[in-house]
Amino acid sequence: MGLKRDNKKQPGFTRRALMIGTAQAAIFGAIGARLYGLQVEEHSKYALMATHNSISERLTAPARGLITDRFGTVLAGNQQHWRALFMAAQAPDPVAVLDNFSKLVPLSDEERARITADLGSRPGYIPVLLKDYLQWPDMAALEVNTPDLPGVIVEVGTSRVYPFGAPFAHAVGYVARPDVAEAKANNVLALPGMRVGRSGVEAANDDVLRGSPGYVQTETNVHGEVVRQVAHDNGIPGQTVALGIDAGLQNLAVQALGAQSGAVVMLDALTGEVLAMVSNPGFDPALFDKGVPAEVWKAWMADPMHPLQNKAIAGLFAPGSTFKPTVALAAMKKGTLTADKILTCTGSFQLGDHVFWCDNHEAHGSINVTTALQVSCDVFFYQVALGVGVDDIADMANTLGIGTDLQLDIPHASPGLVPTIDWAAARGIHWAPGNTVVQGIGQGYTQVTPLALATMIARVATGVEVGPHLARRVGGALQDGSSIGDWPDLDVDDRHLAVIRQALFEVVNTPSGTAYNSRLDLPNVQMAGKTGTAQVHNNTAAEKQKNFNDATMAWADRPNGLFVGFAPFDAPRYAVAVIVEHGLFGAQVAAPIAKQLMTYALTNDPAGRDTPLSTKVSDAGTPS
Template identity: 35%
Template sequence: MRRPRRLLKNTAAEASQFRRRAALAFAGVVLALAGLALWYFRLQVLQYEDYATRSEQNRIKLSPVVPGRGLIYDRDGRILADNVPAFRLEVTMNEAGDPAGWLPELSKIIALTPEEIAGFHEARKATRGFKPVPLKMRITPDEAARFAVDRWRYPGVEIVSYLNRRYLHGALFAHVVGYVARVDADDVKAMGEDIANFSHTGKTGLERSYEQVLRGGIGYEKVETNVEGRPMGLVGRVPATPGADLRLSVDLDLQKAMVAAFGEADGSAVAVDPRTGQVLAMVSKPSYDTNLFVNGISHADYNALLNDPSRPLFNRNVLGGGPPGSTVKPMVALAGLDSGLRTAEDRTFSSGEFFIPGQRRGYRDSHRGGHGWTDLRQSIAQSVNTYYYKLALDMGIDTLARYMHRYGFGEPTGIDLAGENEGVVPSRDYKRSVSTEPWYPGETVIAGIGQGYWIATALQLARATAAIANGGDLHELRLVEARRDGYREPWRALPATPSTRITDNAGHLRAVQEGMVMTVHGPRGTARALASAPYTIAGKTGTAQRSSRKGSVSADPRSLPYHLRHTALFVGYAPAEAPTIAVAVVVEHGGYGGSAAAPIARAVFDAWLLGKMPEGFEDVERPPPPAADGEAVNGPDDAAADAPVARSTTP
């Protein structure tokens, strides 16, 4: 048997292989050390600030400091909306965990309503986990004491002091000042994540329009905490910027007088200073207590407001509107003069019924037998429909619409409230947008007396009336007169928008003004019930129909069901020689303007000019809450001259 050959050992090859392996191992070690060095460099240099911040956050908790919301005053410095100290329960979800584990037990310590629990769940879905979410907005001292005993069992749940919004005059300024309510998901979506730092935001009225001005800027406190997250002390602070205060042009006493003058009637009214366009009073009736909404209104209260057929939540001045009736006749008369179709002395014969040439259908006047020969001044004073039927037909709807837009109808008044209704001026373009029918001459005829497709708001009527009163300047209407960016800072007037001219012919305007004075002080004026005033009033009554005549018989609004009774209107200004106030009054289901709306205007004039308040004035204001917690159709327009005259509400 052959023996195997013995292999010789290659020492050089083994040494070379060892050197290669050693070099690779050394390279691996070097690379590992380099990687480790780079990692330490990244941690210690490149990402130092990030990790230092995270480390600091484990020790320091940033707590938002919500500024005090700006106060709201009337023109004389009387507070309408302020803030009062209160306590609320807040939850930071990252620290508290799943509510199913602690909320039932917490409810045994602090009473929580179903509305509060539902609002909490809705708010936490719209808020990041590290930001506090309100659970209960008003904590009583007893509840705070009970919670303090078991505080350790509820990490992330805190009792926080804050300033709660309060409205000292409740329903009186509901449709002017508006209200704040808790921030919800819609608010965050509309205004951004920053609003989530605030518990409340403006929802309606001036609270909404001036939200950015009133709420101020958020601040922060740096609170040192222990390992359990409990605060140990304050180590730094970024102060909040308080919200600015607002001073309104509205007068508290005049607002109360206007509400009292309405009595039990529903409707709207606006009083403005014709020299500036500042709103002196603005009422929408019925109203509601805005304090109900601040910390969440109950389902029962909210349903009561929603189901009220009088719609107290509806702002009639800003969102409403309807046919203005005969209150637009002074503007139509001015358009006739400015267009050159009429002079102030031109006369039109009123036989009691007007016919479009070639048609058999008649359009009734306010007097069954007519008014005879009538010029511009008499047509305003006696509210002669025939004068305006013929004038509108001669003018044509296109010219009429152009002048009405010039006088501010179909246009926003500029009022500093959201959602203003621009209204509708009858025109071919508007009808094309709502109907396939052509424009008919009869529609032009009734447009001349403020009927048909017309939609005008009390704000627009007051603005146009003020322009007639002041000599032709159409001012933008404003509620806020000035702002103050700190209690020790001076008030700064808000800049005014330049006015526009409605006419450059003083003689034309004077003729219209004289006709409006005759409405009150003339022998056959439709508002002669106001003639006893110790000052001169210029005005115009109006009746916007909700039902039409049958055949040749006109409906007496007093005999109609309540919901079909005509809307009563009045516009006017005083004193006529040097006006300081202009008003527009709309009384729903009131019947005739001369008997329902004019006395309200008289009470407002008396309150402003004489300081005389109407009956019920003292009963309007409620005590403040506790600090702790239809399209019209042809027919008679304004028959007030033949209607019984209501007595003035002025004592």
Template identity: 60%
Template sequence: MPARPRRNRPEAGMKRERQLRPIFTRRALLLGAAELGVFGLLGLRLYRMQVLEHGRYATLAKHNSINERLVAPLRGLITDRYGTVLAGNKRHWRAMFMMIEAPDPRAVVERFSRIVGLDAGETARIMRDLVGKPHYIPLLLKDYLDWNDMARIEVNATDLPGVFVDVGASRVYPFGAQLAHLIGYVARPTQKEAASDPVLALPGMRIGRAGVERVRDDVLRGTPGIVQTEVNVHGSVVRVLDRDNGVQGRTVQTTLDAGLQTIAAQRLSGQSGAAVMIDTINGELLAMASQPSFDPSLFDTGVPESVWKSWMSDPRHPMSDRATRGLYAPGSTFKPCAALAALQCGAITPDTTFFCPGYLKLGDHVFYCWDHYGHGHVNVVSALQQSCDVFFYHVALAVGIDRIAAMGRRLGLIGKLPLGLPAVSEGFLPTTAWARKRRLVWTKGNTVIQGIGQGYTQVTPLGLATMTARIATGRAVEPHIARGIGHDLLHEDMPDRWPHLGLDERGLAAVRQGMFDVVNTPKGTGYASRLALPGVFMAGKTGTAQVHDNTQAEEKANLDDATLPWKFRPNAFFIAFAPVHAPRVAVAVAVEHGNEGASASAPIARDLVTAALTRDLTAAPPGTVIEAPQAKLVVEGPA
């Protein structure tokens, strides 16, 4: 019989199930434990990231999309005494580049040049900055963008990572060349300067290079601001989130009167010369013009090479400040100084007279008076009135060059003046010690011509104006140009702040009388330029200084200098103060090769004095600002 199949018994299956159950339970426990551990670790990590380190990762995320950069502050304003802006700022658009946001900065610059266009100078500057400038500081690609430039940048934004359009400011000078020497100008920092101070590397930062801009550069610079921008994955700016423009530089208020400055510059227009006017009460500089001049705004962006060459080749040297650095033999405007030196030491008195036959013979040399017919017997008053050279030949011999030099220093003709501008010339008057040191054989002839402001004497128009103010007041008036910074006044406006010069009052009165007669009597050399203001009188002194050594034959023949070529004609000077009995202003005018002070310089001084005495010279409080139309902060281009 075939074997019968064995049938699984229920008891066997149950037994096997009981044997396998512990194995599955252990595996499930192990798997569950593993899963629990993994999820626990993930939960712990999430808790740590989302709770404990939330601030850190929020900051990292923010920096992934938000860029912060420094921006140059607006430069402080420079104003005149009334608050009229003399140096301001004007907004414009510019293309900037954050190198840190571009994997290949040089390639971006090359693409930008193809899209927008860069000239050779811009390309050279950018290539220098790519190497020398830190990548976290924005790099200026192109300034003064127009609408088309900005449109091309926006259309090609994805190809220009890190490139963005920003608003900048340029320095503007509403009065242009009229104040160029005085206010000065600004320029980009050099690579060395930018390396020493990272703030100077910011696009738009400028450094004062001349005039008030240079002397007050520290307060005019201001404090940088911060701009937050959102950028996309390509490094292109999506939007500006926040902008802090920083702190604008402080306003510097000068003592200048822009109206008087304009008159001085216009009256000198077309000539080479300078005009300086000082307030005799407080020493404030009201006007100081030098012609010819230049456009100071060109330095902000860089003077074109052709313009620079034209300035350098111009024989009249437009960049030279004739008012503070022009050194001249002052001619007869020096005679009040020589007279005071002699009166102070007792070499002469107000009553001393000398006879002028039209010349003085000294050894084998004849020194002529400007009037070969002579002036006859003259004292210090009439000698000043008629500008008699022979009288002052005698004065110089009587007093000597050392006392003349000492009086020149006391009157401010030579020495340092605290004007508040860089590189002001101190002038020069010879002394016996100076001559001895240089082994010069000093003769009586050398002394004679010093008495009429010729020879080695060299002074500035500023020095002549200072001398005039001191003669007018008898006090050591010191000219200065800075009146206030911000809302702070720098100088107290007190008439008695200047110490007395200690000059003999009788001698001082004689010199003032002589200067009064110069302008207000028919015999005076400046009579044609007397004031037309009723009851107001001006005292002054004309001066003519030769720049061409005439031969003895020419002197004897009384050569007419007007027939000489322009560059050989004498320089013309005039000094004055007014009103005579209560002096308020002192002025000095120099016209190079003007031939005669009476005809070339005196009318300019008269017009300046007339304008000053008919104006209200009361200054506005420091901090007052009256924006000139050219200086308003106007954004050019789309908002």
């Protein structure tokens, strides 16, 4: 056992330790030299910034990005107004300043409480809002009394404005002041004037619209009065989001719906771009910026037409006969239906002891699928549905965009519902064959949104699996999915699609078709489509007797009128879905609106364009 003094390792260690020590000493020396530079050589520069203190930095809210339609028409912009802010750090006695301020510009108790809370919770470089929307007399009074108001700043702020108001309210959305938790989590949101998108495009693109804050450095004297501005940075304004919407088309759709409750979605059938998205009635989105008055809020809540709901993407409706193309495609895929297969309609269809009627109890005779769609025969589709089964119908519906999440780029879209055997079993619903029968004509449990119907008809029209989306360009950059070829082919046999398209052509363009009255008046271009009239609940025997043909029914009991269509027939580019809530017959209320919109779209051809057709390219500005 020996003891060891490991001195033999010492020389190497000493050399290394000295090198390490030398390096550390050198770094300390460098820090000292830098300190000398900062403190002695650059002293006068920093001393100026610090005298009497001196430089205070205040963050400023960036301008929120614009939302425009595809041609640059502003749908959401900013308006300037005057407001008073307060930098408490510049005031020797903040409470006295607040008292002086409220003598000039009255503050309510709530405002006073909010200001006190904000002063307590925010860092010194974030000013607190005293009063928004100052009037000229207020500003004059504040200006004259500046010496009594150290730290009070009167400046231009911005509020969000929506030039078109209600027609775009659902698609564009609205902004509101951040709540307390948001302001706490993100200092930038605590800045006066900052807004958070709460719905629609405003919410979905909030991060790009928001921008980054700037700052103002001011030199103040001992009394807190601003002597001069030392530096400022405007920050980075939010980016412009250009939607695929054509404002002209959108306004026309609102006009066409008029006082009726309903929704319209028009898509570019090759790219899925939303060209119009209307939910009627609308609301004034600007109210959310200042705060919605209580009585307005109550009126919205009491309105049976639910103005706040975006019916285009969250309204759930029975598709009625507009579902028949989906049922036919499901059956053709499974092989239980072919283009030539003849089924007989006697005006009714008996299953067990239950009788299902055809529309008007009319007997259509022995017909094929083309004729059945053209005249919208129910009995034909009762039999088709029974043959194919509910699960295969649901599969095809999902393929076409119904009952599935369409990944829309704004929040609150509903996938709708297409029932399956499993779905029913999970909810303890006994699935009888009769349920499948009514599934054939789009009644029963099936619920769709207008957006899903528009997607369905676009996919049927083009054979491309397009997905609907609103944003076309963000900060000028074309978004994925906005070009032809961005979407995969639809997993449906082209020959089957051709049969259905031909039938939909006949619906609109042959005298016996249900939408013949809404055929286009344009030369050499035709629309194809399908009408629908969907019961809203299980009608009583008396109502059935009248076959809904009675406008004296209570509004909320009347069926919804629907129409889906596409054009041009030979080279589909536009797809539309129209629903008029409780409007009775689709052919009478919905198809004429579709005709109006299609005529506008085919005349102005907005799809794929950043500048309107009538403008020469050389005259047009760069798209934004």
